[in-house]
Amino acid sequence: MPDSSMVELAVPGTQPEYHFPPYVSTIARSPRMPLVLLPRTQMERNGPVFGQGLIGEHDNDLTAQHAGNPIGERILVHGRVWDEGGRPVRGALVEVWQANAAGRYRHKVDTYDAPLDPNFAGAGRTLTDESGYYWFKTIKPGPYPWGNHHNAWRPSHIHFSLFGSGILSRLVTQMYFPGDPLQPLDPIFNSIPDAAARTRLISQLDMDRSESNYMLAYKWDIVLRGHVDTPFEEGHP
Amino acid sequence: MSDNSVRIPASSQTVGPYFRIGLEYLANRNPVPSIVPAGMVEIRGRVLDRDGLPVPDAMLEFWSGARARRLFDGNDAENGIPEGFRRVATDEKGEFALAIARPAAETASDAHFMVLVFARGLLRHLISRVYLGDEVRNDSDAVLLRVPPDRRATLIARADEKQPGLYWWDVVLQGTNETVFFAW
Numbered sequence: 001m002p003d004s005s006m007v008e009l010a011v012p013g014t015q016p017e018y019h020f021p022p023y024v025s026t027i028a029r030s031p032r033m034p035l036v037l038l039p040r041t042q043m044e045r046n047g048p049v050f051g052q053g054l055i056g057e058h059d060n061d062l063t064a065q066h067a068g069n070p071i072g073e074r075i076l077v078h079g080r081v082w083d084e085g086g087r088p089v090r091g092a093l094v095e096v097w098q099a100n101a102a103g104r105y106r107h108k109v110d111t112y113d114a115p116l117d118p119n120f121a122g123a124g125r126t127l128t129d130e131s132g133y134y135w136f137k138t139i140k141p142g143p144y145p146w147g148n149h150h151n152a153w154r155p156s157h158i159h160f161s162l163f164g165s166g167i168l169s170r171l172v173t174q175m176y177f178p179g180d181p182l183q184p185l186d187p188i189f190n191s192i193p194d195a196a197a198r199t200r201l202i203s204q205l206d207m208d209r210s211e212s213n214y215m216l217a218y219k220w221d222i223v224l225r226g227h228v229d230t231p232f233e234e235g236h237p
Numbered sequence: 238m239s240d241n242s243v244r245i246p247a248s249s250q251t252v253g254p255y256f257r258i259g260l261e262y263l264a265n266r267n268p269v270p271s272i273v274p275a276g277m278v279e280i281r282g283r284v285l286d287r288d289g290l291p292v293p294d295a296m297l298e299f300w301s302g303a304r305a306r307r308l309f310d311g312n313d314a315e316n317g318i319p320e321g322f323r324r325v326a327t328d329e330k331g332e333f334a335l336a337i338a339r340p341a342a343e344t345a346s347d348a349h350f351m352v353l354v355f356a357r358g359l360l361r362h363l364i365s366r367v368y369l370g371d372e373v374r375n376d377s378d379a380v381l382l383r384v385p386p387d388r389r390a391t392l393i394a395r396a397d398e399k400q401p402g403l404y405w406w407d408v409v410l411q412g413t414n415e416t417v418f419f420a421w
Contacts, residue, residue, distance in 0.1 A: 007421050011245050016360035023251075025358030028287040029410045035420035036384055038364070043302045043340075043347050048322035054263075084244055097259025105255040109294075123259040159253065161260060167300050167351055168421060172362060174250040191360045192248045201248060223244040 007038040007168065008225075013194035022187035024148050047167035050093040052127060060126035062096075062138040070120035072101025072139035076209055076217040077175070080132040081162065085227045088132025089169075092224070095125045095161040096136055103144030112144050137215070143182055155182035155189060164224035175220050176202045249361035254294050256355070257326060264296075264324045269336045277320070278369065279403045280394055281334045284327050284356070287411035291331025295356035297408070299323045299367075301340040302347055339369075348374045349392075354408055354418075363418045367406050371396040384417050391416045 018030035038044070058064045063074060077096075081089040099105050099122065102114035106122055120139060128134045141156050157174040164170070176183060183189050183202075192198045200223075209217035252260070273279045280299070284292040301321040320338040327333050340348050354363040368375045370393050375381060381389050391414060394406035409416045 007419070009420055014245055014248055016249060018360065018363070020360060023358070023360065025251075026360060027358075028290075029292065029356060029358035031363065031415055031418050032411055033388070033415050033417070035418050036380075038419040038421065039379060039383075041347060043300065043349075043351055046302065048300065048319045050318070054318070082244055084246060086244055095259050095263075097255065099255075105258060107255045107258055109254055121258070123262075125259075159250075159256065159259060161252075161256075167353070169246075170298070170353060170362065171247060172249060172252050172355060173247055188250060188360070191250075194248075197245070197248045200245075201250070223246050225246045 005039055007040055007044060014192065014197040016191035016193075020187070020191045023191055044168050045166050047163060047165065047169065049091065050127065050163065054093070055125060055127060060124050060134070060136050062098075062120065062122065062124045062136060064137070065121055066119040068119040070100065070117050070139050072117075072120075072142075074137070074215040075140050076135060076137055076206075076211075076215055077158065077203065077220060078133070078135035078206075078209065078217065079203075079220040079222065081128050081134065081164070082132060082221060082223045083165065083169070083227050084223060084225060087227070088128070088130075089164050089224055090128055090130055090132060092128040092132070092134075093125065093161075093163045094128065094134045095123075096138075096158050097123045098138065098158040099141040099144055101139050101142050103142030105144075114142070114144070140177070143180075148187060153182050153185070155180040155186050160222070162222060162224060164226055166226050169224040169226040171222070171224055173201060173222075177218065178202055178205055251357060251360050252296060252355045252362075254357045256294075256296060260296060260324065261326055263318065264326050266318055267323055267335070269334050273336045273402050277336050277338055277402070279334065279336045279400075280350075280367070280406055281332070281403065282394075282406040282408065283331045284333065284354070284408045285331060285410065289412070291327070291329075292356055292410065293327055293329045293331055295327045295331070295333075295354065295408075297325050297327075297333060297335075298353040298355075299325075299335060299337050300351040300353075301338050348372050348378070349380075352408075354410075356410075359410075363410075364421050365408070365416055365418050366392050368393050369396065369404055370394055388415075388417050 203218035203220035394404035397403035
């Protein structure tokens with residue numbers, strides 16, 4: 001029986017462990033001492049709220065941030081942000097960043113020999129609307145090599161950062177694409193023990209929102225910890 | 238419309254080495270002012286790994302509570318970020334510096350900051366707390382009292398001897414003097 005005066009722990013298997021040696025960078029950076037249980041206080045129940053003033057005109061259209069069109073497969077990525085009780089999370093700040101179509105990040109430490117695209121920065125942000133809905137127009141990111149092990153390649157993914165109703169609903173994760181053969185080989189994706197939880201990070205092809213002769217759409221719903229109306233109420237299972 | 242089925246929260250994945258592309262804009266909106274205003278504190282420190290090496294690709298988020306929260310609606314002041322929230326990335330030496338509203342401290346149990354730690358190599362962010370070293374309420378704080386006595390100092394930011402309002406706090410991810418992190 002969990003103690004409802006303490007911060008709730010994640011459903012077993014649905015979150016990666018900090019120490020996961022197949023992802024080599026975890027070895028020297030993951031804590032080894034026991035994690036301490038935390039009582040719920042007002043501070044954990046609340047979190048920062050961001051306003052529309054943080055969001056610029058083209059911040060959720062990554063294809064419209066430069067003078068020309070970026071190269072690659074134009075896509076819509078969209079979905080809704082939910083709380084654990086199945087209610088939409090309104091006004092959630094959603095931030096994204098990604099590689100370009102060639103698998104290159106516009107970042108000084110990315111030394112992969114693939115071209116940068118002068119028309120693609122690979123960053124966006126938005127706030128969910130009254131129904132918890134968000135959308136980004138972007139370019140499908142390419143896979144890219146990394147130094148974790150010999151011939152290591154990341155599957156195509158978009159990084160997502162979200163703020164929900166309280167600081168404990170904070171989430172940073174990655175959205176993947178359906179049918180990517182690199183997923184079974186990727187230590188980061190496979191750091192999540194539960195197969196169903198891994199599958200929930202994969203977007204779905206959405207022909208209803210795809211536009212003929214223009215772009216494909218991928219739908220991805222995101223569930224954040226907590227409840228909008230009564231955050232972390234007593235007695236929640 | 239609401240769907241009342243209970244849903245399982247999405248899994249975390251690392252921020253990776255390239256998070257600055259998407260996340261640093263928000264940190265950059267709040268450089269430490271040359272004179273830190275009353276009601277705010279300055280916190281400086283480093284993020285270190287198991288071997289004591291600086292972590293140059295870490296990001297910290299500090300939260301000092303809802304009372305310090307301020308909504309921003311485009312007509313509001315400078316930058317759109319609540320005063321009780323700060324995001325900061327480490328530099329090439331693993332160092333960080335921020336100015337943030339003092340904790341709301343409506344009750345003794347709120348006289349601290351929550352800190353979220355993100356980095357390449359962290360598959361899920363870490364949660365810690367930082368207490369200001371000259372805060373008398375620390376001695377009776379229920380969470381500090383739960384922490385093994387020999388580890389409590391890792392949660393306490395040292396008040397600078399010369400500059401009032403400046404505190405020093407390192408985050409040690411692993412090893413000797415490993416910072417206390419909380420389960421969630």
